[in-house]
Amino acid sequence: MRLFRAPDASLGRLDAAEAASLFAQASDIALVIDTHGVIRDLAIASEDLSRDLGAGADWHGRPWLDTVTADSRPKVEALVQGIAQRQSPRWRHVNQVASPDGTVPILYSAMRIGEADRAMVFGRDLRPMSQLQQRLLEAQHSAEREYGRLRQAETRYRLLFQLSPEPVLIADAPSGRVLEMNPAAQQLLGRAAKHLPGRPVTELFDRHGQQAVRALLVVASGGSGAEEATAVLAEGARPVRIAASLLREGGGAAFLLRLSPVQAPDRPAMPPAAATLLTVVQRAPDAFVVTDDRGRILTANEAFLELAQLATEEDATGELLDRWLGGLGAEMEVLVTALRERGSVRLFAAALRGEQGASTEVEVSAVSVLDSGKRPSFGFAIRNLGARARPEEAGREPLRSVDEIKELIGRVPLKQLVQEAATIIERLCIEAALRLTGDNRARAAEMLGLSRQSLYDKLHRYGLGNLDAKGGEGG
Template sequence: MKSFATPRTSLGPLDADAAAGLIAAAADIALVLDEAGIIRDLAFSNAELAREFDGPESWLGRSWVETVAKDSRPKVEAMLAPDPAKEAVRWRHVNQLSARGASIPVLCSVAPLGQAGRSVVFGRDLRPLSQLQQRMVEVQQSMERDYSRLRQAETRYRLLFQMSMDPVLILDAEQQRIMEANPAAQRLFGRNARRMPGRTLNEVFEPEDRAAVQTLLANVRSAGRADDVTAHLAEGGEAVLVSASTFRQEGGLLFLVRLSVPNHQGADLPEAQSKLLKVVEVAPDGFVVTDASAHLLTANAAFLDMAQLTSEEQARGEPLDRWIGRQGVELEVLLSNLRNRGAVRLYATTLHGALGGQVEVEISAVSVMNGGQSCFGFQIRDIGARSRPAVRAAEGATRSVEQLTELIGRVPLKDLVREATDAIERLCIEAALELTGDNRASAAEMLGLSRQSLYVKLRRYGLGDLDDQQG
């Protein structure tokens, strides 16, 4: 230990109070011990630390060894043992016991006081350092858990990439060089597959198709999506449907390009999927697939039977609301929920046949993506054969309260609620028209509706003369 060279000159005369202040300032805990190791005085750097040890009164007159944990007593005894040859001050980790019996880590050093064998114990509270170390351990464990999850996710997506039936390429967005190609893409390019990484995407297609592919990538990069394009491979001239999307990795933008052969789509369906298509075709419930604007693409035999059609050609390309819904707005409600939620279950409505027939149906629908375009699938179940009385009112009319009361216990609650809502809505509209002297603008304002919404409801319930729509 290197001491002051001229302490008497540099420090000047120090009285006991000044020495006590220096000792207290130099440590979080300072103990003054006699030659027997008994605590004669002590100081804490702050009141909170003093409360942890129940104040100074509980330590005065006790041996320092008695105030530490059992595992620290040999260290304290070694520090207090007389050793004339000892020159350097050695810091030791000691666990001091608090008033509640908890161990508080303290880094201690003993220095002789120079009077009658007394010594001073300097202690530094290690809890902030311990808490910092604990936080570092927790952060490290959290990072390891996150890293493990990332590795698992990478493994899953790598497996999906490798097992995809469609040829997929990953491109660098800046130079459009192929970074990776999945096994399906390697099979598509055959003997030239090994030379794929490092090539630009333009080299893959014939010159006359490269502009369309570049436009596709530019639209995807700026707008996030674009319509698929058809291009021909430079080697072999085979036509493929090109679609693309973007994603970020390590701060860079990458393209995910999917190539599909139009002539092969659906030709090599697995046996299980082929059986599923056969089951859908002969299922007793109607099944319909439409495009994003609800125009029919295909339908099974059960739907054709409910719609009173003789062939699928009669329905293909027609809007679905030609058959579904009573008033032309129900299908719009169904489609709105379908676009927002992706799926709709058990939507009750009416199906109108081409020859005037009418069937009560429940519709479950789902939205899916096919070739980069959305389409809708509808399962339509005939519920008119169920043993329950018809609860729908004639078009443009509602039931009275007495009629609704008679139906309690004989029809489902949801049908009663729908009919009751219609009855209340019609009564409110009639009352508003009567109070305003048939002024529809005032009636709409009174009901909190727009004039157009009021006209729709007037048509629905057959109220008033709708030829003149001026309120």
């Protein structure tokens, strides 16, 4: 703690009225007590605090102990004892009794006034800090829900990727090396698929096919849309048609390569596991719809029929999906265009209208698949957002950091999104604590549950404050 070097010269002589005004303005509540802890006078600067405490009208002449809750009495006794023993001032959290039947958390510190039998008690209302802690807790819950929603979306896309009967490869855009392939691609490529991950995708094809694939990837890297070419596999000499689309992933990009035999072989019977999986999709709580490339419904599960307020699947089959999804066909046009260009869409916000007029806020994820080289079909996973649990929004401003993170969904990896969300929330907490404590680093560290050195390290990391100053030494 640093005190004034020459208070007589810098402040001059203050009379009692000026000193009283200074004490009243320096805190939310100021008490004048004697060494026995009896309140002799008080001043309340905050109107809200004055109203909640009844302006302290019946405090004069009463022991301070009688105005606090039972659990705070030992703290008040310690403050009064410290005054008598002329100990260094310390801050203590005291719950002050309020009317009717309430309490107000106040942070108190006391100091003796000269040689007189009097002491000044300074108090700061802790309710703003409690409100900030509540806001931070709600922000944490919001981030956790976003993380859970992203994890569920990732699971849905992984399911569609693995279940798709169309062979699909994902290759790194700069190098052209294979990153991943689905089971249908492994079955089509045979033994060559075993050593393919990490190798250039061009190794799959014969000499002429390699040239065609290189040219295809160059054109697709321009991002103009899905490009196609025909090449012959090196193993088996089977001609295949390749459709390439560019996918943006954070700071990088990848190619989505869809393969289809020019002369499609007879398909084996559906394995029991695949049939079970289709049954699960049919009975899933989220709506799922399959349409042709014009948006006409081919099949829909029970959850979609419930949202659309339809009795049977026949009522939906053959109808355009935009009859229920979106407004005036605008959403479906955007979705279909994105599917044709990129092959998939994630977390698209829309509204779904039922036959009886009910409107539901939904979130749509979709994928485009080819069946034996024919025209593409679209699969739509539709999640009902109407019943989703939300935090109480009243009384707090929206968090800009969460909104900014939402805008990055689909452009950066999930792990990076979670890390950035945690970093933003941590910095907001530190900035708020410094504001509440008047840039007192020691008290801010105590408020946040950190050691002082840990707080200084985080201040340095985020470039906050004057790093040469070490803040106050509040207790």
